[in-house]
Amino acid sequence: MSQVVGQSLAHESATLHVSGAAQYIDDLPELAGTLHAAFGLSTIAHGRITKLDLAPVLRAPGVAAVLTAKDIPGLNDCGPIIHDDPILADGLVLFYGQPIFVVLAETHEAARRAARKAVIEYEALPALLDIAEAVAAESWVLPPVTMTRNDAQAALAAAPHRLQGTARHGGQEHFYLEGQIAYARPGEQDTMHVFSSTQHPTEMQHAVAHMLHWTSHQVSVECRRMGGGFGGKESQSAQIACAAALGAWKTGRPVKLRLDRDDDMTLTGKRHDFAFDWDVGFDDSGRILGLAVTMASRCGFSADLSGPVNDRALCHIDNCYYLDAVTVKSLRCRTNTVSNTAFRGFGGPQGMFAIEYIIDDIARELGLDPLDVRFRNLYDPMPMNSPLAPAGRGAGGEGGMHDDTLSPAPSPAGGRGERNTTPYGAKVEDNVAPALIDELARTSDYAARRAAIAAFNASSPVIKRGLALTPLKFGISFNATLYNQAGSVVHVYADGTVLVSHGGTEMGQGLYTKIRQVVAHELGLPASAVRLAATDTSRVPNTSATAASSGADLNGKAAQAAALKIKTRLAAFFATQHGLSADAVSFADGEVRGGSHSMSFADLAIAAYRARLQLWDSGFYSTPKIHWNKDAMQGRPFFYYAYGAACAEVAIDTLTGESKVLRVDILHDVGKSLNPALDIGQIEGGFIQGMGWLTTEELWFRPSGAQRGRNMTHAPSTYKIPAASDVPPVFNVKLFDNANVEDTIHKSKAVGEPPLMLAFAVFFALRDACSAAIGKPAPLQAPATAEAVLRAIGGLDA
Incomplete structure (x- = not known):
């Protein structure tokens, strides 16, 4: 059988895109x-x-x-x-x-x-414009929320080391090509x-x-x-x-x-910018013992999706790290600015930014390599003897890294068996982060490059280089459990061609292509025999948003369910005709076979039609195992986790603050990929978009004067997204060899949002370079524009 799922098929609209024939709404005849x-x-x-x-x-x-x-x-x-x-x-x-x-x-x-x-x-x-003004006025769009596990204050008081810090990151304009x-x-x-x-x-x-x-x-x-x-x-x-x-x-x-582009950027919401204040206690190895964080976000004038965005930030404050005693307070600030909204990652990047900054601070306080500290704080790896562990490698537990200095620190009891529960009460049962980090550290030559960069910096007074390797763990599912459902309708026509409708939307990410592959695989057809109809509420009702990276997970399963019903019906019809068991019937390469009998799928379809057999059906899917108590901030909001890591090397000019990304190595977990080409494209695009958020994309609202509160970065002339020239000259992207432990569509994993957080490696490499320039931890904030770099190294007044 020719395999359709798992192949790098071209995007189903690729030819239309490059030829200008793809119809968007403004192209429709009026x-x-x-x-x-x-x-x-x-x-x-x-x-x-x-x-x-x-x-x-x-x-x-x-x-x-x-x-x-x-x-x-x-x-x-x-x-x-x-x-x-x-x-x-x-x-x-x-x-x-x-x-x-x-x-x-x-x-x-x-x-x-x-x-x-x-x-x-x-x-x-x-008018209140920023987070500080809103916090001072106690101006909230929604009441503050606190997530707590164990006694953080007691753990802080007993910790051998204690450190306080702050961090800020900006918002981000979506800058979609079609307004x-x-x-x-x-x-x-x-x-x-x-x-x-x-x-x-x-x-x-x-x-x-x-x-x-x-x-x-x-x-x-x-x-x-x-x-x-x-x-x-x-x-x-x-x-x-x-x-x-x-x-x-x-x-x-x-x-x-x-909307004109200026109006679009003026009146539509952005990524929430956040401000963090923390108090962390840790031991000599850098392992976190207690943590208290206050995170405040600028939500704008209305609630929009700020509630779930901030909840997801709370649920990603841990990233890949076990936090035993932690309390996090979330402030949802009302300001007289445009109402901020969903943005790729939906709060996850904001929460992860905080813990990565904290880990970086701990490492610099102790004089340790940040990767060492990151590894020592990881959740328990998947057991090495687990049949679900990645093929061909251990799980990266004690002694699993290429360098013993990067081994996880033992728990006080001498084991690490209980270090697998999140602050919101979910078990991390699929953790491949240690193995993935181990592989990337080796393949990117992290240790050798770290030494080489130290030698370069010692002899270079103006240009300083930095290196960082950061991991990610991102939960897949909507926090709001009701949205974890999808429907689909599959039509088989009498000539053997197939039309599929589902509730997901195509925004260039390749969802339609993946659904096409899923249905073609199920019916044993080439992808060319399957076409996707436009998403329409009159075809498939009560759809969920195509968001939370769940488009292929939900709609793929729904489409598969519909196709399977038709396939089962056709198999029974074929078996009856030839005196076979339905179990003996197979669909492959456009043919239907059973015993010594075979016929084309098209011939079977017309025969079934003439026999008055139903050739269309609907499918439905709801994600299992998930549950969430919003009031208690406890439960299992995510079906599984996607993992990844990136290693970035950068250089800064200490005279101008300019920076350049020199090399990036990425290893990312998409499970068993439905389409590797599409997944790698999403990883590359997500990374670059995240890099833009953390380096060049700066929103600025006029703080005073007649136009106070106006978004002055409302056009490409005043808002800088990454260009082709910003792509690292060395950019290595590889898919991690893994399969989802959960019963997702063909054991794949979501890929839309998680890669954006790989860009943390760039920011912390920049901070590494800034710290090398001044010989102490640099207070770099995001976005790390040239001005921010100069402020961090003391070359520009704050």
Whole structure:
């Protein structure tokens, strides 16, 4: 049988992408009478609207209508969880750039020009812009949450060493290639079809229905593909879909709303920036004995997804490390800035950043290699005699590393058998981190390069180099258990071709390609015989967001279940025809075989159709084993963990603060890969995006003056994402030889989010270089821009 699953097949839309033939929403043919929409935005961070004169807008050329909150017949809200996020501001402005009205005009340009003609006056109110201001004012979008295990204060008091510290990292703009867009087409009998660039079609369906005071069966939402999402189109696309649908309902004409890039970056949420304060106790080897952390995040003016984002940050404060006595307090700060939202990693990177900084501080305090300290704090490895351990290697326990100095420190009782429970009460049963780190440390020549870099720095007064190897453990599943479900419908046509519908969305990550491979494998067909239909709430209802890295896990299993039902039915039909047992029937290479009999799948399909056999079916999947008590912050929120590690070497110029990544080695765990080419692409892309977050991408809101609170980094001219020239000249990426211990689709593991956290290696290599420059631990903060590097080495006033 030709193997389809596990092969590096090209992305199913690759040819369309490179030829320009892939249709995104802005490429769809516009119906006659289509209007174009644009938002009118606030020019104050916080205030009451005292005058709103829209007459000049209505008089502008090409304008058909101007709509405000008063035109909304139902719920003026697009918040995904809490109803605190108005579609259009109604009298009260809560951040600079908040939509107040929407203009409908004959062209996109006419709508944008007209939106600027409004006359708006405000009564200014006090505005909180950053984390420090919000904490001082005790301003929260949600109440603080604390996660505790054992007595951290007692452990801190008894620890041989104790250290306090702080760290900060910035937010991040999603910078998807395709901006936010929706195209709403009104239908007969009060119905609406919305084409939305969204990761969550069902949420868009609900938001539009609630806004119009309709029911769900009156609204359908479709998404064939997105030009990138990264979490920014999970909840934030609702405002755009609702505004377009409102215009279509009000005028009876199709309405397209496509945000200009500046408007997109102004009015849509970002990654949450965090501030951390900690107190850590540890022993002579660097093993953590007690830890108390306060993490505060800038959530913006509304809750959006800040609750689950911060909860996931709490659940990833441990990363790969066992924390026996720990208390973590999470502050969810309300500020008069745009409401921050989901972003690749969904809080996980923020939590991991804190513990990695703490580990780095401990190592520098004790004068130890940070990798040594990291390894000594790891969770228990998977038992070496476990049948689930990676093939061909031990689990990397005591003596498992290439260097005895990197062996895990024993527990006080002399063993490490109980060091496998997370602070939230879940058992880490699949830990391959020690083996993975061991392999990467050897293959990247970490020890030799560490010595070579020390020698280089001793003789180089201006250029300093740094090296770091950091691991990751990332939980896979939605924290909100109800979203861990998916549905699919598989159609087999009488000519033997297959059409698949499912609830996942394609944003370039290759989900459709992987589902195509799964169904083709199940039915014994070449991938070319299977096509994916656009994701549409009228085909598969009650979908979950394509997020939490779970798209292939959930939808792959659902599609497999549907295909298996059809396959079982066809096998029984074939067996009956030839007097065989159904168990003797096989599907491979486009053929169906049993005993001495065989026929093409296409011939079997037409025969089954003529025999009035059902050739379509649905499939459903819900993730097993998971449970979560949000109030107690305890449970098993994740089905399994994905692991990885990266080793990065960097150089800094101590005169200018400029930095360059010289080499990166990555070893990442995707289980049994469904498509290695796609997975490696995701690893490379995720790493570079994470590197941008930690090095060059800096958000800046004007702190004072007439435009206080305005996002000044609202365009490519003022916001620097990584370019092709920033890719390391030596960039080695390898998949770890492993299989998922859990019953995932073909024993694969999720790959969307975890690789972003591999970029910690770059940040801590930069900190290593900065510390070499000044001969002591450098207080480098993220993003490590040239200015931040100079501040860290004392070359620029803070």
